[in-house]
Amino acid sequence: MGKPVLWVGVALLALVSTGCGAANESGGSAAMDNAAPQVAQEKVAPQQKPGQENAPAAVQPVQQQERQLVRTATVDLRSDDVLKAIGDVKDRAQGAGGFAGQENSTKERGSVTVRVPSAELDKVVDGLKQVGEVTRSEIRSEDVTDQLVDTEARIATQKASVDRMRVLFERAATTAEIAQIEGELTKRQSELESMQRRAESLKGKVALATLTVQVSTVPIAPPAPVEAGFGSAFVAGWNAVVEVLRGITVVIGAVLPFVLVLALPAAGVIYVLRRRKRVTRSTEAA
Template sequence: MSRRVLWVGVALMAVFATGCSANSKDSGGSAVAENAAPQQRSAQTPGAQKPQDNSGQQNQSAQSVQQQERQLVRTATVDLRSDDVLRSISEIKTKAQQAGGFAGQENSTKSYGTVTVRVPSNELDGVVKGLEQFGEVTRSEVRSEDVTDQLVDVEARIATQKASVERLRVLFERAGTTAEIAQIEGELTKRQSELESLQRRSETLKGKVALATLTVQVSTTPIAAPVPEKTGFLGAFAAGWDALVHVLRLVLVGVGGLLPFALVFGVPTVALIYWLRRRKRVTRPAEAKA
């Protein structure tokens, strides 16, 4: 029985090592195949006289495909001035729904409000442009984050994890003892949990790529633009001065908080000490005369 458990442990280690090296082997094999295939085709084609020109065209086409397949997470922030904040926010939500999106968080009053909507990424520019009909746009900022490498990495890890889970299931079906079943089941549960976590991460990234996030701040008065951060010597000096003022303010607040306690307990204590010292001075001359 101990030998069977030992063999199961060896099999689990082999599954783990195979899963870790699957990506490197697959990528290495595909790279060799891709490099070898053009050479074989050029050698077999009798009329191939300018392979350099063809490779240049292939590189350009590959680059264009890569540019088209870039996965971007787009976000936008717009500041809007409007005489009717509540109406403008309602119109912004309607605009997002018409574009195929939906409204998210909202916090509004009669004088100021903010709303966050999700719209398809390819509709973001049009929605931002259309906000001009709901008020005066005082600031507009659109940002993009490339998550292509993250998605490729997650998808590769998902494929490797799926293969590892399948191999563990095969071992689980072949297990014959309780110890083997418990050992394989524990590892299978761990791998399945990791696989589900990777799948959730992939879905989250794909959701962010598919739907852009637009945050609109609406106010009856123009919203002040954010002050750019100071850099260099002046920025460091200003930061240090602000820190010094903050520390002094905290010290004054602490002194102000302790002052009532000092008046209540400190004054009687000082008076008692003074009285005791005076009493000792009066007692000592009397003892000396005696």
């Protein structure tokens, strides 16, 4: 009886151990399953910045910087009264907030250059149709944004450099140090002023567009297009040869008077020397 009871006890203990192990494994796996999302959330959470929980997946495009454009325009007009047309162009430029610049006009032909705000250039050019017959109109734009940004960055750097040199100048103790630092400070200050003038010039060209108007009583012929080909190349080469020959002729004409002036005395000297040589030979022979 003792041994059967002992074997039954061992079997019961084995069953209990098996059940506990399964329960622990299931509990451990469940705990790990519950902990996995938390671990994943902790790994993802540091990558998000505050205020980005509701951010859209697509990245918003960066706003483009306003471009700085230098605008110029050229307009050809035909008018029976050139002087009146030139005056009307200047009046329209002043009415738009600009001013007149260079002017050259006669009764038959004239031209004027005006500066107008860039935002008003298209309006002023369109209004010239009321002044005369527009035979040609051209508007050009040059982007100087990069130049202006680069110049302003250089100005900021140069200002910091000038400030450092002023601090060193105040701390200088000897005459040699004062003279050396003062010369370097003057040089850097001059470079800073040059950069500032360049920046102001660019800003002025951006703010005010340049408009050139040519007026004539007859339609102004447009510039002839340049045709590339064998004929044009041959003509250009021939013209170059003619110019070279013309230059050589001019040089010869400029040098010839000096040659004539120097040749006569040289010929006289050579004649005298040869005559003396012949006389000497005749004397020796006698």
